Amino acid sequence: EPEVTQTPSHQVTQMGQEVILRCVPISNHLYFYWYRQILGQKVEFLVSFYNNEISEKSEIFDDQFSVERPDGSNFTLKIRSTKLEDSAMYFCASSGDGDNEQFFGPGTRLTVL
């Protein structure tokens, strides 16, 4: 069964450093998403991406964040200068054309020290 994969499973970084979280969506999907879950809080939407551009983004997704689909398979989330409060589990998701069902990856736990 096709699945969304994410790497790394756990990333530890120093405050102020740049991190790139990687996702491989399901191969024939066209819509891509990032969510995050700070420990003890709700899963929150960050951004959606379609046709090589951002289609929606939340207030959380400020200038420190960017997304990219550098090739036909990867979808990345970059945080330019990490803050302590960026520590969270980051989930990637994808969905097919005209289908509102999102398939989630296992997440990347980001720890900012």
Next chain:
Amino acid sequence: AQSVTQLDSHVSVSEGTPVLLRCNYSSSYSPSLFWYVQHPNKGLQLLLKYTSAATLVKGINGFEAEFKKSETSFHLTKPSAHMSDAAEYFCVTGYNQFYFGTGTSLTVIP
């Protein structure tokens, strides 16, 4: 505005007894509603979804949910809990941008 409220943060049941996880939604139009499950160190797995085709939705692993517009509810049920059902359950609404509930942790007592 769309949102969901999960009424219980923790639910504990004995193995073989029914499961009820409660969710209320808020939406100004006919919502899309989902239940996802998250096992430790695993991704979010879709259990079932409501998209206005039928009010009683059957999902995987014996779970089902009933959409009740009059009560703005979408509770998740299972007739008989299994040990493997122990996990975190999320009620979700939205289209494109998903809005998650706070989650209900289900414990199954042997």
